Amino acid sequence: MKDKLTVMMLSWEYPPRVIGGISPHIYFLSKHLAKQDVKVYVVTCDFPGAPAHEVIDDVEIYRIDSYKNPSPDFATWVYLMNMNMQRETAALTRKIADKIDVFHAHDWLVANAGIGLKHVFRKPLLVTMHSTELGRRDGLHSATEKMIHETEAWLTYEAWKVICCSDYMISHVKYAYGLPSDKLVMVPNGVNIYNYYVNGDFREFRSKFALPEEKIVLFVGRLVYEKGIHVLINAVPKILSKVNAKFIIVGSGYMKEQLLNIVRSMGLEHKVLFEGFMDEPTLLKLQQVADVSVVPSLFEPFGIVALEAMAARSPVVASDTGGLSEIIEHDVTGVKVYPNNPDSLAWGISKVLLDANYARYIKENAYRRVQEKYDWEKIAKQTKSIYEGVLGEYHKSFWAKAT
Amino acid sequence: MRAIIFSWEYPPRVVGQLSGYISAMSTQLAQNKVEVNIVTYDDSATGQTTEPSGVKTFRVANPVRNHIGVLTWVLTLNQEIERAAADIYYESNKQVDLIDVHDWHFIPAAVTLKNGLGIPFIFSVESLEDQRSPNANASYNMAIKSIEWLGFYEAKRISVKSEWMKDEVNRIYKVPKEKITVISTDPSVWIEEILKLYGSMAEAEE
Numbered sequence: 001m002k003d004k005l006t007v008m009m010l011s012w013e014y015p016p017r018v019i020g021g022i023s024p025h026i027y028f029l030s031k032h033l034a035k036q037d038v039k040v041y042v043v044t045c046d047f048p049g050a051p052a053h054e055v056i057d058d059v060e061i062y063r064i065d066s067y068k069n070p071s072p073d074f075a076t077w078v079y080l081m082n083m084n085m086q087r088e089t090a091a092l093t094r095k096i097a098d099k100i101d102v103f104h105a106h107d108w109l110v111a112n113a114g115i116g117l118k119h120v121f122r123k124p125l126l127v128t129m130h131s132t133e134l135g136r137r138d139g140l141h142s143a144t145e146k147m148i149h150e151t152e153a154w155l156t157y158e159a160w161k162v163i164c165c166s167d168y169m170i171s172h173v174k175y176a177y178g179l180p181s182d183k184l185v186m187v188p189n190g191v192n193i194y195n196y197y198v199n200g201d202f203r204e205f206r207s208k209f210a211l212p213e214e215k216i217v218l219f220v221g222r223l224v225y226e227k228g229i230h231v232l233i234n235a236v237p238k239i240l241s242k243v244n245a246k247f248i249i250v251g252s253g254y255m256k257e258q259l260l261n262i263v264r265s266m267g268l269e270h271k272v273l274f275e276g277f278m279d280e281p282t283l284l285k286l287q288q289v290a291d292v293s294v295v296p297s298l299f300e301p302f303g304i305v306a307l308e309a310m311a312a313r314s315p316v317v318a319s320d321t322g323g324l325s326e327i328i329e330h331d332v333t334g335v336k337v338y339p340n341n342p343d344s345l346a347w348g349i350s351k352v353l354l355d356a357n358y359a360r361y362i363k364e365n366a367y368r369r370v371q372e373k374y375d376w377e378k379i380a381k382q383t384k385s386i387y388e389g390v391l392g393e394y395h396k397s398f399w400a401k402a403t
Numbered sequence: 404m405r406a407i408i409f410s411w412e413y414p415p416r417v418v419g420q421l422s423g424y425i426s427a428m429s430t431q432l433a434q435n436k437v438e439v440n441i442v443t444y445d446d447s448a449t450g451q452t453t454e455p456s457g458v459k460t461f462r463v464a465n466p467v468r469n470h471i472g473v474l475t476w477v478l479t480l481n482q483e484i485e486r487a488a489a490d491i492y493y494e495s496n497k498q499v500d501l502i503d504v505h506d507w508h509f510i511p512a513a514v515t516l517k518n519g520l521g522i523p524f525i526f527s528v529e530s531l532e533d534q535r536s537p538n539a540n541a542s543y544n545m546a547i548k549s550i551e552w553l554g555f556y557e558a559k560r561i562s563v564k565s566e567w568m569k570d571e572v573n574r575i576y577k578v579p580k581e582k583i584t585v586i587s588t589d590p591s592v593w594i595e596e597i598l599k600l601y602g603s604m605a606e607a608e609e
Binding site: 076083088090091093112121122143146151 | 468469470475481482490516518543
C-alpha cells in the first residue's frame with residue numbers, strides 16, 4: 001500500500017453551488033481530511049463562474065458538465081448528469097498520477113456514477129446517506145418516489161459501508177433498505193464554530209428587520225413540507241398573543257406561495273418576513289441578532305441548521321424528531337417540542353422569548369456542546385479510520401489481487 | 404481478438420430485427436476466431452452462458468424496477484452493462500480489444516469504459532432518433548439525441564448498414580464520413596467487412 005490514502009468524493013453540490021446541506025458537508029469534510037493527510041479529489045456539478053478545476057485547502061476540485069440540454073424532469077436529469085459525471089470522473093481517474101483508493105458518494109444524486117466507477121476501477125465504494133426519499137416524502141406515493149427509493153437501496157447495496165450522521169438515521173436507513181447492522185457506521189455532521197464568531201454593533205442591522213420592541217424569531221431552511229415551516233406559520237398568532245415578535249423566514253422552496261397566502265389571510269404580513277435565499281455573512285449577523293432560532297422539521301436526518309444556530313449562540317427551539325432529538329438535550333442545550341404541533345411549538349418559542357435567563361443558559365450550554373461533540377477534526381479522523389478499515393478488508397479480497 | 408458486443412436485444416429477447424442480426428453476426432465472428440462476449444438485457448434469465456457456437460452471453464437485469472420513462476430505465480441499466488463488461492475485462496487479464504455498441508441504449512456504459520479503461524468502441528447504427536421520431540424535439544427526444552451525439556463523438560469508428568445511413572449520420576450529426584464504415588448486406592462479404600473493421604480498432608489513434 002502506498003503512503004497516502006486517496007479518496008474520490010462524488011457530490012452533486014460543492015460551494016459555490018449550494019442547494020442543501022451536502023455542499024458545506026463536503027467542503028468541511030474534504031478540507032479536514034486533507035489536514036489528516038488524506039488526498040481528496042471532489043467531483044461535482046459545474047456552477048456559473050466557478051472554474052472547472054481548482055485547489056481549495058489542498059483539496060482538488062473538479063467541476064463537470066452537469067448536462068444542460070433540456071431534461072423531461074428532475075429525476076431524469078439526475079441520471080443524465082450521472083452519465084456525464086461518470087465519463088469525466090473515469091477519464092480523470094485514469095489520467096491522474098494518484099491511484100484512487102476509495103470512491104465516496106453522497107446520496108442517490110450520484111448513485112449511478114459511484115456504482116459505475118466502483119466496478120470499472122474495482123475499488124471500494126463508500127456512501128453517506130444524508131437523507132432518504134422515504135423520509136423526505138413520508139412514504140412512497142409515485143413512480144418517481146419509488147424509483148428514487150430503489151436507486152437509494154441499490155446504492156447502499158453496492159456500498160462497502162454506509163455512513164449516516166445520527167443514530168436515528170442509522171435505524172431509519174437500516175429499516176428502509178433492509179441493511180445489515182455491520183454495514184452501517186455513525187459519524188455526526190460537524191460545524192465550524194470559528195465561522196460563527198462575529199463581533200460588532202448590530203443595532204442598525206437589526207433595525208432593517210425589526211422594531212426595537214419586537215423579538216426576532218428566525219427560521220432557516222428550504223420552504224418544503226418536511227421542514228415543517230407551515231407548523232411555524234400556524235404557531236405565529238399563538239406566539240403573538242403572548243409576546244411581540246417578528247418572524248424572519250430565510251430560504252425558498254415550493255411551498256413559498258402557499259405560505260405567503262396563509263400569512264396574508266391571517267393579516268400578518270407585517271409580522272412575517274420572507275427573505276428568500278440569503279448570503280452567508282448576512283445570515284451570520286442575523287443569527288447574532290435573533291432572539292430564538294426555530295427548527296420545526298417533521299423529518300430531519302441530522303439537523304445541521306440547529307447546530308449552526310448553537311454555534312452562533314442563538315437559543316434553539318426544535319421538534320423532537322430524527323437527528324434533532326440527539327442534538328438537543330431538552331432544557332439543557334435547547335427546547336424540544338412535539339413535531340407537527342403548533343401549540344407545542346408556540347409554547348417553546350414563547351418560553352425562550354419571555355425568559356432571558358433561561359435563553360442565556362441554554363445557548364451557552366449549546367455552544368459548549370458543539371465544541372465538544374461536533375468538531376470537524378474529530379469527524380475527519382473518524383472518517384479516515386473508516387476508509388482504512390474498508391481498505392484493510394479490500395486488500396484481502398480477490399478484487400485487490402486482480403487489479 | 405476479444406470483442407464485447409452491447410445490444411439491448413438478443414435471443415430469446417426479440418424486440419426488432421437487431422436481435423437476429425446480432426445472433427447471426429456473433430456466430431460467424433466466433434467461427435472466425437473472435438472471442439465474442441454479448442452483454443445484453445434480460446428481465447429474469449440473468450447470468451453467464453456459453454452457446455454451442457462458443458459465443459459467451461452475459462444477461463443483466465435492471466437494478467431499479469420502478470421507472471418513469473425509457474430514459475431512466477436505460478440509464479440505470481447501463482450500470483449493470485458496465486459492471487458485466489468490467490468483469491469480462493478483469494477476468495481476461497485486461498485484454499479486451501473493442502466494444503461494439505448497437506444503437507444508443509448502452510452508449511453511456513461504453514463511454515465510461517473507454518475513458519476509464521481505454522477500451523475503444525464502435526458505434527453500430529441500426530436507426531437514429533431523428534428517423535424514429537421525425538421532428539420531435541421534446542426534451543425526451545433531445546436527451547436521446549444527445550446520447551447518440553456523445554456516442555458519435557466518443558466512438559473510434561461508426562458502422563452503418565447502407566450508404567444512405569452514412570449520409571444521414573453525416574447530415575444530422577456532422578460526423579466526418581471518414582469515420583463511418585458501411586457494412587455490406589451481401590452475405591458473401593458481410594463478415595469479412597466486420598472482421599476488417601474490428602481489426603482496424605487496434606490501429607493507433609492519429
